[in-house]
Amino acid sequence: MKKEPIYVTQPSMPELDDFIPYLKEIWGSKWLTNNGKFHKQLEDSLCEYLGVKYLSLFSNGTLALITALQTLRITGEVITTPFSFVATTHAIHWNGIKPVFCDIEPEFMTLDADKIESAITPKTTAILPVHIYGNPCNVDRISKIADTYGLKVIYDACHAFGVEINGKSVLEFGELSVLSFHATKVFTTFEGGAIISHDEKTKKRVDFLKNFGFADEETVVAPGINAKMSEVQSAFGLLQLKSINDVILKRKEKYDLYRKLLEGRDGIRFLDYRTSVKPNYAYIPVFINEKVFGKSRDKIYNDLRDEEIYARKYFYPLISQFPSYKNLPSASKENLPVAEDICREVLCMPLYPNLDNKDIKKIVDIIIK
Numbered sequence: 001m002k003k004e005p006i007y008v009t010q011p012s013m014p015e016l017d018d019f020i021p022y023l024k025e026i027w028g029s030k031w032l033t034n035n036g037k038f039h040k041q042l043e044d045s046l047c048e049y050l051g052v053k054y055l056s057l058f059s060n061g062t063l064a065l066i067t068a069l070q071t072l073r074i075t076g077e078v079i080t081t082p083f084s085f086v087a088t089t090h091a092i093h094w095n096g097i098k099p100v101f102c103d104i105e106p107e108f109m110t111l112d113a114d115k116i117e118s119a120i121t122p123k124t125t126a127i128l129p130v131h132i133y134g135n136p137c138n139v140d141r142i143s144k145i146a147d148t149y150g151l152k153v154i155y156d157a158c159h160a161f162g163v164e165i166n167g168k169s170v171l172e173f174g175e176l177s178v179l180s181f182h183a184t185k186v187f188t189t190f191e192g193g194a195i196i197s198h199d200e201k202t203k204k205r206v207d208f209l210k211n212f213g214f215a216d217e218e219t220v221v222a223p224g225i226n227a228k229m230s231e232v233q234s235a236f237g238l239l240q241l242k243s244i245n246d247v248i249l250k251r252k253e254k255y256d257l258y259r260k261l262l263e264g265r266d267g268i269r270f271l272d273y274r275t276s277v278k279p280n281y282a283y284i285p286v287f288i289n290e291k292v293f294g295k296s297r298d299k300i301y302n303d304l305r306d307e308e309i310y311a312r313k314y315f316y317p318l319i320s321q322f323p324s325y326k327n328l329p330s331a332s333k334e335n336l337p338v339a340e341d342i343c344r345e346v347l348c349m350p351l352y353p354n355l356d357n358k359d360i361k362k363i364v365d366i367i368i369k
């Protein structure tokens, strides 16, 4: 029998039968969207699960990022990382703000706090770092820099569902954090996302902005957008949440197996989590140094594809290499030497709870053969 292709990820689906009662309730109530019952329940349940006070659901992470910048009225220039999914910088661009790229740390691949200050200009109003692969940024250093220069910090936490530092949610840092619940994420609502804020007033502004700016039937307080999550998606989220601890545990088992089989080989490196981090095992990026390992990242990528195994080069090319951004002064190769190297070495391996251990062994064999 022909084997199914293996993709970089696969959503963990609950039993369809378990979803039917939710659908029946939605059908019965005819309440499909706009802050319905399941929407409210999911916001409360996520606050509890994630250990945060205020969370606003969104239709996706990109609109949540765009709205986060609107919420804080960010203008001028925003310092960000080129090593991320392109939506991070697009959100800045869609707000008419100039992105300023800053290099990343070689060890953790998050924004290099040592290089942020030299990117600040009189026009800088905010920093938009990314907890890449769910590994937290240097949050303490970034907070200090932001305080010193009077800047806001919005974290792109799209990979960081459930991640903690020293027992505290990573979503507690910065003025706002943004999650994605896309089908490829650890926790999913098909499409979806959220903004985490720290006070009721800000949460209210976020909620107005994601609903066209309506404060009530006759009052529009700002030029908002439509970025609401529907009842079907919210219900799916409630069901997903029931198995999330199991999902993360299974991801860890697969993650550990990759590391056991591949660790210690010259020219192959894994991303180490910062100390005191509780990870979510969202991704397993492997960094291949061609000169030392003797085989390039692209050769391994192609060898795997020949076997219908679709590892992904997250995140290559750098955002700064795309036509919309490559002419910015901060996009130059000289400004981003670490990110330029890392993006040529990285390959994210398939990782999801239902991935067969035999397939992991096969993937490792293809890499090392």
Ligand code: T4K
Pocket: 007, 008, 009, 010, 011, 060, 061, 062, 063, 084, 085, 087, 088, 130, 156, 158, 159, 180, 181, 182, 183, 184, 192, 193, 310, 312, 314
């Ligand atoms: N910030 C960061 C740091 C992000 O990583 C993202 C999204 C965002 C912001 C924006 O959040 P959203 O607006 O998306 O909520 C995927 C996702 O579409 C994207 O959400 C994600 N980051 C990015 C890292 O990965 P693609 O273009 O690589 O997806 P795609 O369609 O190639 O899917 C990858 C694999 O996943 C497929 O080969 C098979 C599997 N898959 C995919 C889908 C959609 C499934 O098994 N089922 C599915 O339904 O971008």
